[in-house]
Amino acid sequence: MAAESSEKWILNVTAQTPTNIAVIKYWGKRDEDLILPINDSISVTLDPNHLCTTTSVAVSPAFTQDRMWLNGKEVSLSGGRYQNCLRELRSRASDFEDEKKGIKITKKNWEKLHVHVVSYNNFPTAAGLASSAAGLACLVFSLAKLMNVKEDHSKLSAIARQGSGSACRSLYGGFVKWIMGKEENGSDSIAVQLADEKHWDDLVIIIAVVSSRQKETSSTSGMRDSVETSPLIKHRAKEVVPKRIIEMEEVIRKRDFPAFARLTCADSNQFHAVCLDTLPPIFYMNDTSHRIISCVEKWNRHEGSPQVAYTFDAGPNAVLISHNRKAATLLLQRLLFYFPPKSDTDLNSYVIGDKTILKDAGIQEMKDVEALAPPPETKENPTQRHPGDVSYFICTRPGRGPVVLTDESQSLINPETGLPK
Amino acid sequence: MAAESSEKWILNVTAQTPTNIAVIKYWGKRDEDLILPINDSISVTLDPNHLCTTTSVAVSPAFTQDRMWLNGKEVSLSGGRYQNCLRELRSRASDFEDEKKGIKITKKNWEKLHVHVVSYNNFPTAAGLASSAAGLACLVFSLAKLMNVKEDHSKLSAIARQGSGSACRSLYGGFVKWIMGKEENGSDSIAVQLADEKHWDDLVIIIAVVSSRQKETSSTSGMRDSVETSPLIKHRAKEVVPKRIIEMEEVIRKRDFPAFARLTCADSNQFHAVCLDTLPPIFYMNDTSHRIISCVEKWNRHEGSPQVAYTFDAGPNAVLISHNRKAATLLLQRLLFYFPPKSDTDLNSYVIGDKTILKDAGIQEMKDVEALAPPPETKENPTQRHPGDVSYFICTRPGRGPVVLTDESQSLINPETGLPK
Structure with a gap:
């Protein structure tokens, strides 16, 4: 099976995800682990041309552990919140096949394969501009694409939520509502789009x-x-x-x-x-x-x-x-x-x-x-x-939701080494 | 009758009243005219040696109108709040007689006699240190003494309250509660002393x-x-x-x-x-x-x-x-x-x-x-x-309530002219 061969293939995906600003605020959790809020919130997604996170994720049989680099510095992925997102995504991964490149990854392989994540904000992280919201949303979105996760954005938002609460609202453009939900397992605590970025475009x-x-x-x-x-x-x-x-x-x-x-x-x-x-x-x-x-x-x-x-x-x-x-x-x-x-x-x-x-x-x-x-x-x-x-x-201005960047030159990962460019 | 004679007698009283600081706050009125609060509050009275208002009040048949000087500047007494206090006090004034000086004022005379008020804070008025609380309390307290008002401090507090809400709490030393009351006419919206200034004197x-x-x-x-x-x-x-x-x-x-x-x-x-x-x-x-x-x-x-x-x-x-x-x-x-x-x-x-x-x-x-x-x-x-x-x-430190200053030299009013010294 290809994924366990000694071949050195590297599969990678790059995505761009916006930040968002709440106009009805999220403040207070009813569950700290699952990140379930005590009230609904509503946000405006900001134009990713000015404020966004770009994340490249890669998978390769050559990788020996999950690793992440944020704004040029390696950071640990061992935190519970990252781990929750990774676990949720791996459990939803689908079979993937690229015949040309001779890559075949079954649902089961995903559990064993390690990922590299390289992430970059086009604005100062320290400025307190919701970088974690865009960052976690981009991590989840890009990994979902990489792992061929077939859930819709709303399901992905519930995964991003477990990384950083307000990240769930960054999975859509325009105006977004995070529904607090009622379920104890958090399955209904998801984001939905109220209106896209064209609905009120003179703001x-x-x-x-x-x-x-x-x-x-x-x-x-x-x-x-x-x-x-x-x-x-x-x-x-x-x-x-x-x-x-x-x-x-x-x-x-x-x-x-x-x-x-x-x-x-x-x-x-x-x-x-x-x-x-x-x-x-x-x-x-x-x-x-x-x-x-x-x-x-x-x-x-x-x-x-x-x-x-x-x-x-x-x-x-x-x-x-x-x-x-x-x-x-x-x-x-x-x-x-x-x-x-x-x-x-x-x-x-x-x-x-x-x-x-x-x-x-x-x-x-x-x-x-x-x-x-x-x-x-x-x-x-x-x-x-x-x-x-x-x-x-x-x-x-208000902006669009996450997109995959198909232009290989925009990837932040070196396709030969699997490390940051 | 003496009060209507052409005699030039001037009767005056000087009092000192502390400021107070709320530890459970008063914020919000249910009646703007009567100054009735939406909740009880509790305050500590501050030592008048460091923060207080001194007020001298005088009455004389020679005065042609009510006048007031605050920190050396004449100010108007025509405001509704001052007028409320003056009206309430005049209606409660008692007969007064000083045989030696040949002064006799009946309850009815008080309605017609004009007063002069001279007030001074021993701290900067502009510093936002509850000067109006001490000031109104001192006005009411000194006029009550002058007019021989026989109500207790608690009743006086209801009059001071109509001048400036938190003034009612300056009629006692130590710890004071302003009870919001229930009556529409405000008669039960009064201050009471919880403990005097000696009760907790290491603060x-x-x-x-x-x-x-x-x-x-x-x-x-x-x-x-x-x-x-x-x-x-x-x-x-x-x-x-x-x-x-x-x-x-x-x-x-x-x-x-x-x-x-x-x-x-x-x-x-x-x-x-x-x-x-x-x-x-x-x-x-x-x-x-x-x-x-x-x-x-x-x-x-x-x-x-x-x-x-x-x-x-x-x-x-x-x-x-x-x-x-x-x-x-x-x-x-x-x-x-x-x-x-x-x-x-x-x-x-x-x-x-x-x-x-x-x-x-x-x-x-x-x-x-x-x-x-x-x-x-x-x-x-x-x-x-x-x-x-x-x-x-x-x-x-916590301090005592209002006192009358009997030493004539502490009066702020010239006993000959009835004007500020």
């Missing part, structure tokens, strides 16, 4: 990566502490979120931006309120996060109807969702007014992603940033500018 | 007055917004606080510091969580407040049992309640390590109030602050110092 997203010197509480331990100690979290999960989920689905269906913004902001704030209600309290937002919220709230109030929604995950970074391109342009002007780069920063590395928004805002060089006038809504109370409080901005 | 309180450039949301409008928009506030008021009130009363009775600290911190955090759950969200704590909490939490964890409780009102200032003098000394060393004064600050104006704590901490001059070693609990993660993030510290 524009700007992420403010906020400078922070504080070490943040990991979301795993933070949500465990919240479930154990917050007197408010149960009320949120049982009474508040179920209503918001119904409302958010309707709002997305109708593309009702003002209602979308109100719900998104309220749910982000409530998640952080629950963090504060935890013992010891958890602070993910800092003064810069607060200032960004104040800027958006002031502007939205001034306009009479929301132009921008804000949402913050387990860190100080703001994800700002604009009604449309025009609102995004006005938002970027405001952001650059309040949070200009330090004088020695290159504007080109300060606003990344979809740079056409910067162009629309009439900003080409640092002197244009310096020349920005205070927004009209700040007329009465003159405001300060805060250079250096934001590390950089990423301009992006 | 030491250090207040960190935190520098802030942000304009804060007034607590009046903030709590209105919370009641109208926070999905969590009702659950807090109905389900969480009633249990905490019972527990806190027991904890105070038993002088159980670890339980006191846990409850106090948890309730402060939950109040701020409700603020964050408000639309638009309200941020009273800033990065410095968060750092103070982290410092205390880390130390408490390191000691195995709480040494210090923290609580924050509607602003970034921390009120830190230490188990005893030794804990307060260790706390002050930590605070001065993390938050030293700017190099040009005089240490004597940086730590005010009971300076013996500073002496116990072995700190006499700036070089002693500079020489402070990092606290042992920070061993693993070296920490930054943040000069200038705290404006100053006030060392104090």
